[in-house]
Amino acid sequence: MPSIQCDLWRLALRLVRRKQRFSSAQALHEEIRRRRKIGRANPTARLLARHAVSMEPVAGVEVYTVRPRGNDSGRQILYLHGGGYVFDIVSQHWDFIGKLVDALGATVTVPIYPLAPEHTHREVFAGLLPLYDQLVRGNPPVSLTVMGDSAGGGMALALAQVARDTGRALPGRLVLLSPFLDATGSNPAIDVLEPLDPMLSKLGGIECGRVYAGGDPVTLAQVSPIYGSLRGLPPVTLFIGTHDVLLPDCRAYRALAQEQGLPLRYYEYEGMFHVWMLLPMPESNAAFAQIVAAVQADEAPQRPAEARAGQGATAGYQPM
Template identity: 45%
Template sequence: MPSLSARLVNLALPLLGIRRFFAEPERLDQRIAQLRKQKPLRPRAKWHRDFTIVEDTARGYPVVTITPKSSAASAPHLLYLHGGGYVMDIAAVHWDTVLRLCAMTGASATVPVYPLAPEHKADEVLGAMQSLYLELATTHGADRITVMGDSAGGGMSLALAQMLKAEGGPLPGKLVLWSPWVDATASDPAQRMVEPKDRMLAISGLLACGERYAGDLPLDDPKVSPLFGPLEGLPPMAIFSGTSDILVVDGRRLAEKLRATGAPHEFHEYPGMFHVWMLLPVPEGKRALSQTADFIRAGAR
């Protein structure tokens, strides 16, 4: 059973308005337009005491680099791709979680505030992330990099690894996928059974966001739905999913395919947990963060 604090958070989730955002796709474009008027968030002042945090906009979108002030030369490096249905900007909880993970592992991190849909489509965004990753691989060494993300960022992380594999590029040492969204078709009937328990996401909204991100690509194209792409030869993967999240179905299907190919992976399914719970300071979130830190520190691929 989830902890008391996790149950209280789950009860309060509708107050955040995220479920309404995803449950009313006919109002999605209007709400996205409102989001674009908001001031972009960056790491809180307290983190600057222990980290050097630098923002660069030379690539045409902001890229934030986080480096511990006591960083070791051999420390891992994280490329973190935030969630938000490909249409929402990075949130405060993303920054806090990435910085907590850096503090736990001694890692430095690169966090791109990547271009969003519907203004920008999958081909463009993934191309930009591939170019950024290749820069980081040259600087840090590919084996030392963990590419990770939550929700849509988890799907983008897997799609990026598939692109690198297909083109013979240097693969990252590891992948971490939190509540990953890897099938934008939302066509698995098992999701309908989970949907009544999900207090954040709705199938109709996922479809609407996926369509805005896909552009001219079909929704089952691996760039949009990497569940349907090749999984052989990818880096070791840690997948985290909760059973009160529609996307647990994606996590289970991905883990099942990885087992069938013999690909190295861990699948952590948390009973009763909601979407991206690892971003919140509940006991289960702290445990998932600790498991993630252990996975990152466990050695090179």
């Protein structure tokens, strides 16, 4: 049973008509124009007070680094924010990043990557790959976690696939939060979930993928990583809710992981909507504890008997 806080967030999202902004291609572009006028959220005052925050451009991309002022664990996180590839980072992302630094003593690297439709996946990866190379040169790759929410989750998986295919060192693990894995919107089970999801709509998601692809097929693995091979990738931890239109694609990904031998911890939270783990509620606290455990895990993933579910979640492990 979802918490009262979850129900209140769901009500708030419906009252502000959040889902309507993704209801069609036209509605999405109207929202893009509105959000461009607002601009992105900068690191919050709370984050600046608690942690050491710096910014340095890498390959033309502004890259923020958030470090603990003490108790540095040596862990590194490359965090890729969500927003359908078309929207800027928001304050909830910065709050979540601060929690990661607090809980893990980790250094979190946050690229402010270029957005569609003004830019495409080609420009995004032209900036991400030099940054990734810089991170793996400066630290043991096993200490690096690549993490992302929504579109950033899909981008995290695609980045690992590109790293593997180009002979780069792989990160120690991937953590995917409500990841956008298939920009085609072709899974028929999505239509069943449409009325339940208070945030996302299929047509807006398809348009996000189309403009991010920039004329390339949306089935390109760099845009829809579910169409790329999962073999040889590092262990993955994935979180999704049962009231998220992206659930069918995450379930399809779970089946592919089993077929292709990808080690996967899969957490499916009953009644949760898109990227709930970034909002204050008991369910997000439960998921956050599992996220921390995933980052702290050794290179070798847990055996099936050791995998655990959190509050309102079912967990599964796909062995190698």
